[in-house]
Amino acid sequence: MDLTHLRQEYMRESLDEKDAARDPVVQFNRWFDEAVKARMPLVNAMTLATASAAGRPSARIVLLKGVDHAGFVFYTNYDSRKGTELAANPQASLLFHWTELEREVRVEGRVEKVPAAESDQYFAGRPLGSRHAAIASPQSDVVANRAALEARFAEAEILHGDSPPRPAHWGGYRVVHDTVEFWQGRPSRLHDRILYRRRHDGSWTIARLAP
Numbered sequence: 001m002d003l004t005h006l007r008q009e010y011m012r013e014s015l016d017e018k019d020a021a022r023d024p025v026v027q028f029n030r031w032f033d034e035a036v037k038a039r040m041p042l043v044n045a046m047t048l049a050t051a052s053a054a055g056r057p058s059a060r061i062v063l064l065k066g067v068d069h070a071g072f073v074f075y076t077n078y079d080s081r082k083g084t085e086l087a088a089n090p091q092a093s094l095l096f097h098w099t100e101l102e103r104e105v106r107v108e109g110r111v112e113k114v115p116a117a118e119s120d121q122y123f124a125g126r127p128l129g130s131r132h133a134a135i136a137s138p139q140s141d142v143v144a145n146r147a148a149l150e151a152r153f154a155e156a157e158i159l160h161g162d163s164p165p166r167p168a169h170w171g172g173y174r175v176v177h178d179t180v181e182f183w184q185g186r187p188s189r190l191h192d193r194i195l196y197r198r199r200h201d202g203s204w205t206i207a208r209l210a211p
Helices: 024-037 081-088 116-124 128-136 146-160
Strands: 045-051 057-063 066-068 071-077 091-098 103-113 170-184 192-198 204-209
Touching: 024 066, 024 103, 024 170, 024 192, 045 071, 045 081, 057 071, 057 081, 071 081, 071 103, 071 116, 091 170, 116 170, 128 146
Parallel strands: none
Antiparallel strands: 045 057, 045 091, 066 071, 071 170, 091 103, 103 170, 170 192, 192 204
8 A cells, every 4th residue: 555645735724823822721722612613523532642661652542521721631540551651650642633623732741630529520420331341341451351341341230230439440630731732734734833831930931833
């Protein structure tokens, strides 16, 4: 298969630093709302990149479940590969890619667990099956086969019924952003890249990067 001629021209929008919001969360919410209105599939899907203590990177798709000036929140199994890596190296990068809008957002920062009460509240609002799965699945561990996993799920259903508690190994993380980059595709690959960096006083610098 020859991939060298697979190309796409970017023609939709532009992004100028003088028009960007002064705060990256405000700018993110603008773009996120536009992605929602454009009916992007899985608009809150984002690539989460982590690294082990030795620096070996890994990435996977997770779902954004909250964003404010404190950071970007997602939920997962603390004992999973990403959880183990975040325990050893609590830094992460997020990437949102909205193909039809020719846009990306990159977020970087340190990672912290959200308070237990916040995780409890979110867990209680999940579909019942998802709550049972969180209890049953030893995420990232090797399992014998599909039948073994389904047996663990059935056991959780019987044991916990309609009120499964949030397991201690499951909860939320917050990426406390210190840099956020907005990428808008432009013709001839002269893309717009606007980078926000947090100052020590909590304010933000805004700069244009070369594509």
